[in-house]
Amino acid sequence: MTTESTETREGINRDSEAMPKLTGVFRSLFAVRNSINGFKSAWREESSFRQEVILFLLFSPLPLVLDIPPIQRLLLAVTVLLVLLVELINSSIEATIDRISLERHELSARAKDCGSAAVTLALLICALTWGTICFPLLLRWMHW
Incomplete structure (x- = not known):
């Protein structure tokens, strides 16, 4: 079985089938979480x-x-x-x-x-x- 792999921030390869794409409210919540992580990272590093x-x-x-x-x-x-x-x-x-x-x-x-x-x-x-x-x-x- 061949699947496409993606690399996460931690450098761990994960199966794209194992991580279904989020939709609706859940996608928005994760987008907000990612934005907060971006602000934290920019504050810490820049x-x-x-x-x-x-x-x-x-x-x-x-x-x-x-x-x-x-x-x-x-x-x-x-x-x-x-x-x-x-x-x-x-x-x-x-x-x-x-x-x-x-x-x-x-x-x-x-x-x-x-x-x-x-x-x-x-x-x-x-x-x-x-x-x-x-x-x-x-x-x-x-x-x-």
């Missing part, structure tokens, strides 16, 4: 992710207290979440490249550099959004 989470925690209450329209509140929150999202994707790219090979290769370097550039763009989008919305408020507050 210092840049920890720094960005701390910035998120520091800045996220600010839109709630600013006298701005709801859409601007949403923009401030979404741009900070965008940074976290892109950082998670970048971390995934880096982990995948390192899993394939630790030796230096032009394509590996390009993939990692593009991931890093994506994070930089997300940070720029965040900074521009926050600056555009908050700078006029700051000037008003300082009576300029």
